[in-house]
Amino acid sequence: MKAGKSILYVIRQISFCLIWAWVGFSSTFSFAQDEVHCEEVWLNLKAEDIGSIELPSMICGREVYLSISRLFDFLKIKNLYDNELGELHGYIYNSKDKYLISEQELKIEYQDSIYNLRPDAIKSSGNGLFLKADYFEDIFGLENEFIFSRLSINLKASAELPIVRVAKREQLRKNLQQLKQEFIADTVIKRDHSFFKFGNGAWAVQNIENSESQDFRRFDLALRGEFLGGDLVADLSYNNRNHLDSRAQFYKWRYVNNSGKLFKQVSAGKVNPGSISTLFDPLIGVQITNRSSFSRKEFGTYLLSDITQPDWMVELYLNEQLIDYKRADNAGRYTFNVPLLYGNNKIEIRLYGPWGEEEIINKNINIPYKLLSKGKFEYSLTGGYLEKRNKSFYSQLKMDYGLSRQLSIGGGLEYLSTLNKNRFMPFVHSSVNLRSRFFLNGEYIYGLGFRGNFNYTSPSSLRLDFNYSRYNKDQDALRFRYREEIQARLALPVKTKFFKGTSRLSYLQYDYPNYTLKRSQLTFSGIAFGRNFNLNTQAFFTDFADPIATSDLSSIIKFSDKLFAIPRLGFSYSTMSLNYLRSEFKMNLFEKANINFTYDYDFNYEQHNVQLGFRYNLDFARFGGVANYNKYNTSFSQYISGGFEPGQNDKFIQFSEDKLPGRGSLSFLAFLDLNANGKKDASEPVVPELQVKSHSGGVRKKSSDGQYSFTQLTPHMPHYFELNSSYFPNISWRLKDKSLSIEVTPNTTTVVEVPIEVVGEIGGFIYRDEKTVKIPVSGIKLNIYDENNELVGQCLSQSDGYFHFLGLSSGAFSLKMDPDQSKRIGMTMTPVLFDIQNDIDGDIVDGFELFVTSN
Structure with a gap:
């Protein structure tokens, strides 16, 4: 039946032209008739700064009538219809701006005025009330222009319509979400925790040969995965001089739950305590904290209040993005609650007067990361022993609290058993934000000393940092x-x-x-x-x-895109002579290889140094070498490194470039979900035309088969992605979800399957059977039900009676007239049953000829 669509399309266009020719002919001789013939049509309505829709309308001669309820629905204007009284009522711009349109009394009440209408001002049909276009402009200020030749109407409002306010608010919410990195996705994909799972690994081999010293060889191996629901990392290092030195090895298990209340992270193994004391050996122990695993973003809110001229429009920008706007009151006052982010907040206030006046006020607020938002409490507790010093026990408790928006306080206790004078070290610290541009941080450690920091940022971006530390003469915790x-x-x-x-x-x-x-x-x-x-x-x-x-x-x-040089020159004021001269040349031979040449001359020692190196990147490894020569020695070094991870497509393991430790990767696999099970089967083809955009950073790559992958993503936090189907070669291919929020697993490449639905379509004509003549009927609402009698789609017949719907999955369906409309206009239609069997190109079921009859 797919071939029938083109035939029906031609028939539809011919009949549409005949109808309009008849309408134009009848309107030309309308003076000889008692009543002008009216035809229900769909007009393309274009609203300035809003968009466009297909609007049910009536054309009576050269006059156009617009569906009141459909137009008001599009403009987000509240409208309620009373069937008994034949009245439509609601409000336009706000709840006090009420209106009432009465068909029976032929009047419109709006803004304390009553407008009496001519008998031909309002018309009704099964699609509701239609009002002559002139009245929308004269009464409601909705300027419009009907272009008969294009069957379109342009609309412009004299004041800000509700839909404009809704659109602006929606854009403000998007801007704020963009700043805070908070998004609402169609689907949220949480991380799966496993008892044991291998993630990825990295390896590196280095060899250095020197004419004047012992050769050096080193081998590194990193293994990363998941164990008991936490991240497991083991880094092994061996060289021919120190062999397997335990202090050069690293291992740590970390469990993260950023939504936890008592704790968010638990680590075991070699941990970093952020100690006050100088520790020369790694610390093996346990660490518990309620701090999030990723950096804080939102700090709190800042109340901004000021005075301008009465009734001026005020716009608030944060980091060059509009996040709020309002009109100043009768006294010129305005107030905003400004959301503040950690780091620099560039606040800009733009003021607009009624006669084109414009003023701009700038303000910068810097929120250091050491400052906590009001009421926030953070702690970390660490305990363990220093490697190779089994009798050296270490522990630390650190706490911080946001006392106010400008002040954070904290303190704790550190203990190191090997110290004599500073074995117990209680400490207190505080961070103060003064007048948004001044920041002061200080810490006092009992028995050790104190240290402080002050910084200032001016409106002209001048930045001053000052640090001062003083330590007791007899302390033994700091080894300097x-x-x-x-x-x-x-x-x-x-x-x-x-x-x-x-x-x-x-x-x-x-x-x-x-x-x-x-x-x-x-x-x-x-x-x-x-x-x-x-x-x-x-x-x-x-x-x-x-x-x-x-x-x-x-x-x-820069000589070209592939060749550039870096010259360097050193000069000594003590001897008033040159110290050294260096020239470095780098050339990209092609996409994956480059060479570099460096020449140095030291004037003090009269020594030349020449170095030549190269690097080549393969899909599974990176290797290179460096040759160095001077009058004292000659050396050659070679290295090769790469990564590996569990294989895909029946591969046990696959080699790849080294992944950044602790980060996660995502690979998006789009496919045609022909059996609608949401999972890729072997026979279902890949869709390389899917476009993927990340709002959370990462390194994006596109493979030869068109699939997107993102690496170096921060784990344990949601990442927001937008999916775009604009480049799909078939209109029957549909995305179920256009945005995804994915929690990234560290040290693992997670394959995200994106099912693409294949949908079918139906089409046909609706007529009113008048003996031997089939008269097309417009405005008939058809409901489509699945085999469980669930509503899955709706469509309306157009002016030539044609109806069409695209978006049906495979299965059995029924087509019925909308029961509410059937009751309202007193017409019925016999239901129709049909099946959709989608293949790779979907399915088309058309050729329907449906008839409505009066009750």
């Missing part, structure tokens, strides 16, 4: 000799006629018992005269030697 440390950094953007970039000035000072060491550094990096430049000048000062001052200048010279 200086008692006082001062660090200061100043960064400022620079923009002149010849240079655009950043400048950084830093100062570092260490106070030792017998002397002081100072270092200052000034750096300019940016673009000058069309080239990238980096100038770094530093000076060293001590109490027992002359000052040393040097400068380093480097640039990047």
Whole structure:
């Protein structure tokens, strides 16, 4: 029956033209008739800044009538119809802006006014009430223009319609979700926990041969997977000098549940405590914390209130995205609750007056990650022993609490059994945010000393950081000799006629018992005269030697897309001579291979150094080598590394590039779900035309067969993906879900199967049987039911009686007239049974000729 569709389409178009020719002819001679003939049609209505729809309408001669309820539904205008009174009522812009349209009394009540209508102003049919287009403009301010030749009507509102407000609010919600990385997906895929599952691994081999020393060989093997529902990582390292040194090995098991209340992470093995003491050996133990495994994003809200001119429109932008808007009150006041994110928050207020006035107010609020939102409590508890020092026990308890939006406090206790003077170290710390641009952080450790940090960010992006630490003379927890440390950094953007970039000035000072060491550094990096430049000048000062001052200048010279050079020059102010000269050349031979050549000359030691290297990336490994020569020695090094993971498509294991440790990967497999079971069967073909977009970062790759994969994804958190079917070659292929939220499993490539539905369509004509003449009937609503009598689709007949519906899965269906419409207009239709059997191109069942009869 598929071939019949083209024939029916031609018949439909011919009949449509004949009907319109008849309508135009009858309208031309309408003056000789008692009543103008009216024809129900579908017009393409285009609303400015909103969109377009096919709108049920009536054309009577050259006059056009629009369906009131359908138009108001499209514009999100509330409308309720009273069958007994024949009245339609609701409100336009707000609940006080009420209206009433009466067919029986031929009147419209709106905004405390009554408009009496002419007898031909309202018409009715089985599709409800139709109002002449002129009245929509004269009464409700809905300007419209009917274009007869195109059968379309353009509409423009004089004020902001509800649908515009709804669309703006929806866009604001999307903008806010984008900033917070919070999305609502069609389907949520949670992580599956396993008792044991191998995830992936990595390996690396390195060999260094040196003419003046012992050769060095190293082998590394990393194994990652899942055990008892947690992440398991084991990194093994061997070399020919230290062999299997236990301190060079790493192993850790970590269980993560970011929705947990008492704890969110439990780790066992070699853990990182973030200790105050200096630990020279790895810590083997257990760590429990209620901190989330991923970085905090949302901090809280900030109440922003100000005064402008009365009735001005105020828009709120956060990090250049519109997130809210409102109109100032009669006194000019406006208030926003601004959601704040960790990091820098660029807030912009745009004010618009009624006569085109415009003002912009900028504000920056920086939220450091050390600051907790109000009422939030975090803790971590760690305990264990230092490797190779079995009698050295270590433990730490650390707690933090958000006292207010500007103040966080915390403290804890650290214990290390091998210390004599600082075995127990209680500590307290606090973080304060002052006037949104100043941040102060301080910590005091009993028996050890104190340290603090202050930073400031100006509206012009100037940033100042200052750190100060002072330690007790007799402490034995920190294994360095200086008692006082001062660090200061100043960064400022620079923009002149010849240079655009950043400048950084830093100062570092260490106070030792017998002397002081100072270092200052000034750096300019940016673009000058069309080239990238980096100038770094530093000076060293001590109490027992002359000052040393040097400068380093480097640039990047691009000869082509595949060849560039990095020249470097060092200069000494002490000797007023060159220190060194270096030139590095890099060339991409083709997509997967490159070589580099470096030449150095040290003027102080009169020494040349030449280095030649290459690298080649295969699909399963990366290998390369480096040759180095100078007057003291010659060395050659070779390396090869790669990764492996469980194989797909009946492969036991497959080799691949090394995956980033601790991250997860997703591979999307789109296929035609011919049997509608939601799983890919061997006979179901792959659909390479599916487009996948990530809103959570990661590295996107597309394979030769068109499948998308994303690597280096942060695990244990939902990642939002949008699926796009615009490039599908067949309109019968449908996506069930257009967005997915997927919780990523670490150290594993998860295959996400995306079933593509294949749907069928039906089509035909509806007539009213008037003896020997078949008269097309428009506006008949048809309901489609499956074999369980569940409603699965609806369609309306058009002006030529044609109906069509696309979107049916395989199965048995029935086609019936809508019972509410049947009762309202007093007409019935005999139900029709049909079957859909979809193949790869779907199925088409058409040729229906249905008849409605009066009761």
